[in-house]
Amino acid sequence: MLRKKLAIALLLFALPLFAQADTQWVLQQSTLTYHMSHPMHEVNGVSHAAKGKGICHAGECNFLIAVPVKSFDSGDSNRDLHMIEATRGAQFPMVIVRTEFPEADTTSPTIYANLEVQFAGQTAHYQHVPFQRVTQGNQVRITGTIPATCSDFKIVRPSFLTVPIKNEIPVKVDMTWQKM
Amino acid sequence: MKRITAKFVPIGGIAIAFLLTPLAVRAQTFAGISGIVKDSAGKPVSDAQVSIKDVATAQSAEIKTNTAGAYMESDLTPGTYTVSVSAEGLTPQTSNVTLIASEDEHTDFVLGTEAQQQQETPPSKLPAAPQPNQQTSPAGNANTPSLQDLGFAASQTQGSAKEQALLNKRTHMLKVHQTLGLITAIPMVATLITGPQAKAKGKNGEPITEPTSANLDFHIALGGLTTGLYFATAYYAIFAPKVPGVKPKGAIRLHRDLAWIHGPGMIITPVLGIMAYKQENAGEKVHGIASAHGTAAYITAAAYGASIVAVSWPIHWKFWER
Numbered sequence: 001m002l003r004k005k006l007a008i009a010l011l012l013f014a015l016p017l018f019a020q021a022d023t024q025w026v027l028q029q030s031t032l033t034y035h036m037s038h039p040m041h042e043v044n045g046v047s048h049a050a051k052g053k054g055i056c057h058a059g060e061c062n063f064l065i066a067v068p069v070k071s072f073d074s075g076d077s078n079r080d081l082h083m084i085e086a087t088r089g090a091q092f093p094m095v096i097v098r099t100e101f102p103e104a105d106t107t108s109p110t111i112y113a114n115l116e117v118q119f120a121g122q123t124a125h126y127q128h129v130p131f132q133r134v135t136q137g138n139q140v141r142i143t144g145t146i147p148a149t150c151s152d153f154k155i156v157r158p159s160f161l162t163v164p165i166k167n168e169i170p171v172k173v174d175m176t177w178q179k180m
Numbered sequence: 181m182k183r184i185t186a187k188f189v190p191i192g193g194i195a196i197a198f199l200l201t202p203l204a205v206r207a208q209t210f211a212g213i214s215g216i217v218k219d220s221a222g223k224p225v226s227d228a229q230v231s232i233k234d235v236a237t238a239q240s241a242e243i244k245t246n247t248a249g250a251y252m253e254s255d256l257t258p259g260t261y262t263v264s265v266s267a268e269g270l271t272p273q274t275s276n277v278t279l280i281a282s283e284d285e286h287t288d289f290v291l292g293t294e295a296q297q298q299q300e301t302p303p304s305k306l307p308a309a310p311q312p313n314q315q316t317s318p319a320g321n322a323n324t325p326s327l328q329d330l331g332f333a334a335s336q337t338q339g340s341a342k343e344q345a346l347l348n349k350r351t352h353m354l355k356v357h358q359t360l361g362l363i364t365a366i367p368m369v370a371t372l373i374t375g376p377q378a379k380a381k382g383k384n385g386e387p388i389t390e391p392t393s394a395n396l397d398f399h400i401a402l403g404g405l406t407t408g409l410y411f412a413t414a415y416y417a418i419f420a421p422k423v424p425g426v427k428p429k430g431a432i433r434l435h436r437d438l439a440w441i442h443g444p445g446m447i448i449t450p451v452l453g454i455m456a457y458k459q460e461n462a463g464e465k466v467h468g469i470a471s472a473h474g475t476a477a478y479i480t481a482a483a484y485g486a487s488i489v490a491v492s493w494p495i496h497w498k499f500w501e502r
């Protein structure tokens with residue numbers, strides 16, 4: 001009888017711990033690619049230097065992803081330096097993305113995320129951005145595109161032959177997250 | 181006698197080139213103001229109202245600080261601006277900032293409470309030195325990750341107004357370099373076209389022994405203009421600030437390497453041209469090394485043209501489809 005009571009007491013004590021258990025995610029690898037378009041140029045800048053962490057607590061997940069502006073490589077050092085200058089990347093060296101969504105969404109094939117993006121000294125918000133989710137063992141691969149524009153971040157569009165680049169600078173995201 | 185006046189023509193061309201240069205430079209001027217707003221405890225003040233007023237025109241721009249307390253306004257014309265910052269429950273502050281072309285000013289504010297007003301710290305105008313991280317999120321709690329949790333090195337996350345100013349100056353000078361470089365291509369092509377006419381002119385299929393003075397003068401004037409513009413163009417590339425630790429990569433390398441051909445070419449070609457001119461003026465047929473003037477000019481122009489194409493590479497040729 002005493003054993004039974006003890007077992008129930010332990011169970012009752014342990015239940016809240018299980019209920020409040022946090023799930024943590026860590027970004028294992030990533031490929032972020034911005035696309036810049038000009039009537040005479042199509043340029044992609046790629047970075048694999050993003051770091052990220054996610055915490056799911058009480059049914060709500062908070063994710064933070066950051067990447068140094070300098071880590072984007074377009075294959076031309078002059079263009080990359082110009083990009084850093086135009087995006088004020090020396091003064092504001094990180095692109096920081098925050099998002100939160102219900103933990104239940106982490107199992108759906110498409111996650112619609114509300115993003116807060118800090119870049120070039122400005123903050124922009126993007127609502128209901130779709131990301132495709134594929135589970136690979138204990139890892140989850142997330143792909144999607146952030147519909148960023150120069151005007152969202154007050155970036156003066158660089159021009160070539162007096163023609164400015166397109167306002168749209170979509171950022172393709174390909175991330176692999178590991179559940180800890 | 182007419183040929184004597186031609187001596188002054190290249191000088192005039194170079195003078196015109198240097199007169200044109202400031203016009204290209206003037207078109208590239210802009211500046212910006214940025215900074216961080218904190219409270220007296222050192223915490224960033226988000227959503228603070230920042231008013232940047234041009235003292236000369238009385239026009240003002242209204243912006244708000246982000247979550248890191250940072251504000252920034254770019255594309256401002258040089259001049260004096262009054263920057264006013266206000267936030268709920270804090271004492272407003274004002275500071276005057278003078279902007280110089282192509283330079284960004286960094287002005288931080290510390291807003292005290294009403295009670296602290298008497299001991300308020302004046303707004304600090306920081307020198308162009310590495311700034312504390314302006315993008316760091318407030319320290320995360322157990323449920324919200326913070327930037328510090330991600331393990332970036334401090335050198336990666338800390339902004340540098342000094343480095344940004346260097347990049348701004350670099351871009352400014354290279355924009356002038358690009359503009360002048362394209363302008364230079366026009367008289368360069370014209371000089372090449374007028375070259376054969378300056379050397380000899382065929383008439384009804386019969387070559388004449390000497391060019392006309394008008395043709396020669398025009399060719400020399402164009403050559404002088406090209407030379408002047410070329411070296412003005414080169415100045416803005418050579419003296420553009422270098423960014424430490426960045427090795428040239430991609431098409432810019434070829435662009436830079438081709439300068440070793442067209443650079444000496446732009447010295448040799450005019451020298452040979454002057455020699456050819458003197459020989460013709462003395463009634464001699466152009467001979468010796470001076471006869472290589474045309475060949476040197478074509479090689480120089482070809483390298484120059486390739487240099488423009490290289491820096492523009494990769495070119496999306498079917499731009500009309502876009």
